[in-house]
Amino acid sequence: MDINSIAKLAGVSRATVSRYLNDGYVSAEKRKVIARVIKETGYVPSQQAQTLRTGKTNIVGVILPKVNSHAVSRMLAGMTLEFNDAHYQTLLANTNNNKETEVSYLQLFAEGNQVDGIILIATVLDQEHRRALDALRVPVVILGQDMEGYSSVFNDDYRSMLQLCRKVLPNSVHPAYIGVTQEDVSAGQERRRGFLDACAELGLDVPADAMGTSPFSLDGGYECAESLMSRHPELDTFVCATDVIAFGALTCAREYGRRVPEDVQVTGVGDSDLTRVVTPSLTSIHHHYQTSGREAAKLLIEAMTSKDVVPREIRMSYGIMMRNSTR
Structure with a gap:
């Protein structure tokens, strides 16, 4: 089953089905017919074909220092809520707090159509990071650190x-x-x-x-x-x-x-x-780790879907939780 078969069963052109799959304009009547045929046939569009047509992967790369961290897990929980709502999948790259591995993942994501955008949950940023970030052809948001020239979300x-x-x-x-x-x-x-x-x-x-x-x-x-x-x-x-x-x-x-x-x-x-x-x-x-993850995702989605986006910095608020370990 391919896009040509869907077009034939729906009685529309291949171009109409393509517009439907890419959220282009299709009349309500034809949209209803195409949706019914897709549901009845169980057709799933080829991600590779969609990438070739649109130049978009609908995948976001998230580079993180370690997965067994309360802060990182909360950030991920927040950003995935936003990405799921916007129909983006996330590709996680765990570096185990190794800055050379962070740079290598940035360089990997810079090659070809790997991802549409990147969130870097950063701990250490040096000149190697700066060179790798400057070489990126997709938007990037820094989470956890403030870096001049890039959109970032960070704690106070x-x-x-x-x-x-x-x-x-x-x-x-x-x-x-x-x-x-x-x-x-x-x-x-x-x-x-x-x-x-x-x-x-x-x-x-x-x-x-x-x-x-x-x-x-x-x-x-x-x-x-x-x-x-x-x-x-x-x-x-x-x-x-x-x-x-x-x-x-x-x-x-x-x-x-x-x-x-x-x-x-x-x-x-x-x-x-x-x-x-x-x-x-x-x-x-x-x-507010989960909220910071959501804010970073929002910034990246805006950068991936809009033109001429100006880098923004978001400094998060905080709370002091006084408990029994202090007098």
Whole structure:
């Protein structure tokens, strides 16, 4: 069964069926007949043929750092709602936080008619990324970082961390910070800067060796907290760059006989589901990950369907969720 057969059964021209399949103008009467024939025959248009006719694949590439992340899963949930409504399929490329793999996927998607557009859920952006992005012939939206010259949706990491620390650190004398790589501008640099500026406002001195760097993992948070407490047993607060790191720090503090929050406060970022069920419940920053995914998808759909779209930046709002891990 092909488009010529559908045209013959419907008593219309091949061109009319083609317009119908591509949402072109077809009279209501003919549209009804074609729809009936397609339903009765079970005809499914060839994606390859449609791509050849229209130059469109109706596929969006999503490059993501890891699938087992609360933030990433929520972003995906949001963007797929928008893409499904707009009849786009999504092709996921998992990089396992490897920036060379991110660049290789960008280069792959740049070749031929692979996808109609790309969302890059970014952690680290460098000159290799910039060259690969500049070589793209399809629209791209950056999610999670702000990159000049490209449409982007990102969290207010600096202000959210500043506000969290303004609430928590008045009850602290010796705070510590467990961050992530400084190559990550949003989660690494901006959250660390928010912590340090809040400490400066409150007159809190933070020694350089009371600031650690952890992988995005529970084990990393545990090991970093253990190392910080061995150097500074007087520490009374762990401000952590992510919830997962905070879970590790909280576990470490309790296993070393520190009461949370009486002896040590612990905070995270992300407001993942576990923040409400761990004991004690974790104070955290709520970022609107699902909404940010939807906004990124909307920007990309607009870029894929319109001409002369100007790059836009969307900075998301946030909430401070005060719970039992802080005083």
